[in-house]
Amino acid sequence: MQGKALQINVDNYDAKIVLAGVYFRREMFDLAQMVLESLPSDKNSEVLNLFGLIAMGKDEKSKASYYFKEALKVDPNDIAVRMNLGILYLKYRRINEAGIQFERVLAVTPDNNDAKLHMATIYMAENNLIWLKVLSRNA
């Protein structure tokens, strides 16, 4: 007999990533982490990035740094991960390391205004007014 059958796909990978993202945005960090942990072990950079963001939300800086670095091992060109790692460094005032990440982002996407803004913050922190002027002219 042909008809509609109930298809239950509790392992829908993409839907779980969305759900974890929703919980993360709502700052329900433990729930977001639980959803991500139910994914298969071979995680892509997007999942590792989310793990990093959750750790960052929980103020677990070394864990966050670990996940962002793992994500970059999987995909060194993932701009979002590199931005997040830069922001993490910036948050903990590791200015030089943050600068390296934003410079790499700008090398791949020269028009990335978020990265430019963060570089400007770094130049301000370093009192590097010359570069700040160059950046503001090109923004």
Added chain:
Amino acid sequence: MLSRRSKAKQIFSNYDKYSLLNSHSTVGRIDSAIANLNKLAKSDNQIFIHTNLAQLYMLKSNLDLAETHARKSFTNKCR
């Protein structure tokens, strides 16, 4: 168009991938993709449609609809 202040606020408060992708140039295309998928979902209630809708609503930061469609992606009826 966003004011400088709200743009700065947006940049500083949303660091994750979804907000980075949610640039002005992609918003129009996301809206039209959502409209098309919603039409499709009425006649063909397949899981992948809800998964795609969940991802698109996430890009638009509509958390409620993203959650609704993500949940439908787990248990929806399919031909």
